[in-house]
Amino acid sequence: MARSNRQVKLLEIIKTHEVERQSDLVALLKEAGFDATQATISRDIKELGLIKTAMHNKKYRYIVVESKEGDVPSKLFELFKEAVKKVNVSLNIVVLNTIPGTANSAAALLDSLSISGILGTVAGDDTVIIVTESIEKAPLVAERMRSML
Amino acid sequence: MARSNRQVKLLEIIKTHEVERQSDLVALLKEAGFDATQATISRDIKELGLIKTAMHNKKYRYIVVESKEGDVPSKLFELFKEAVKKVNVSLNIVVLNTIPGTANSAAALLDSLSISGILGTVAGDDTVIIVTESIEKAPLVAERMRSML
């Protein structure tokens, strides 16, 4: 699925570049081998919940923000960050390795977020298994996890 | 200064309304007695660092986000929230009342944020005195403090 790959790349680009506008994104994605128009990028940005904001240098930049609106008490995020050590993908499964005993709370956060693409999660002691909708979605979900660390 | 008042009102509006676009803001501000054009609102939004983002209902909405980009370890924010009990203004001074012993860390956060309009801060045991640039700026700074709680 080209779409998921593009969106993963898009997140990556946004974190590593100072993207001022969508047309820049079109260009950067093209460099990376993804052909998409501004219209598509606009839709991706909406779906991924990305935002454009003024930086201190007075330039605009697209960025990723975690907790927006009433999303979730950010303490849970703190917890998540402390707990999760590694994020890996295998086929349609994302595996989180956590500090022993914290897998459950990490999973709890995931559940409360109702992240798109996730079918379900199971938490052991130091491992969370996340089942995603498809092989294509898995890297996107993983990227989302990493972006929370 | 009409500008500061407008911006304070603007923040207030944004937190209490689902503002989808700047022209809505123009209208709402007009109701509140502030006449400003879209151009001015656009500038205010840039200055205040507000953002437009897609909500879960797929509508766009302007919101305030605290920690953007590499802004500050969000733990400091947690601390700030726990510490600060009240925010008051008098002339060009904003006074924070905190839990005893925490005023210093609250002030530390403020310093690290380099918030515009603040000349300097002094922290006692349970009180932070914030000196702002002008009487007009003080309510804006206070609003910023409150928005972090």
Next chain:
DNA sequence: TATTATAGTGTATAAAAATTCACGATACGA
């Protein structure tokens, strides 16, 4: 299989947001 959804996209356009330019008000020095 034929038929009907559904998702993803580009093109063209509408809509929204940012900025350029000009101007008025205020502050500051000479």
Next chain:
DNA sequence: TCGTATCGTGAATTTTTATACACTATAATA
């Protein structure tokens, strides 16, 4: 008090972003 600089603003415009519409491909259903 001038002249000069700075700031905030609106009008008009440019730039950027979102979406309506049409089309294709793929999946789901009878």
